[in-house]
Amino acid sequence: GNSVTQMEGPVTLSEEAFLTINCTYTATGYPSLFWYVQYPGEGLQLLLKATKADDKGSNKGFEATYRKETTSFHLEKGSVQVSDSAVYFCAVWGGATNKLIFGTGTLLAVQP
């Protein structure tokens, strides 16, 4: 079945540092890929998505590129802010399973 593996946290960075959160997936066919963000005490919000190979999703300075050859969808941001502190979830949708499969989440803490 489909699965997602993302780097364990917490990831602690200083403000304006470069962020990478790794995400790899296993899936049959051509799944859609997502990054969600969860701020403390809240539900999840879609951050960005990509639906086919080589697509780049982007939002609020975050980017991720759908790499089918490496089955990866790493999240990047060039300069993080304290307000980016949250838990980030990578997710994959496999058509055959008709479900969204989430990774375990990566806690990002940005210090001023």
Added chain:
Amino acid sequence: DGGITQSPKYLFRKEGQNVTLSCEQNLNHDAMYWYRQDPGQGLRLIYYSQIVNDFQKGDIAEGYSVSREKKESFPLTVTSAQKNPTAFYLCASSIAGNSYNEQFFGPGTRLTVL
């Protein structure tokens, strides 16, 4: 404003009691979902519904039940058969149950069994 509401935000239950968590959406979405979130784990799917009067079990349906009598509403009942119900419960909805539509999430209900 369109969105998903969940109530209550915090819920306490004694062992052996059933409890129902509310989820309402005014987005006119066909599909609705219930997830459970435990510390250090991803979200696990409990139940989902792609259309009114129809729903399917997710990965961890044991000890839970749902109904979908109205398009806007998808309540989740945590029964006394659920062995470890203390968790954060998230409801979500999407236009339809396919891959191109994002899932919109409610703010969650934190259930604690005393």
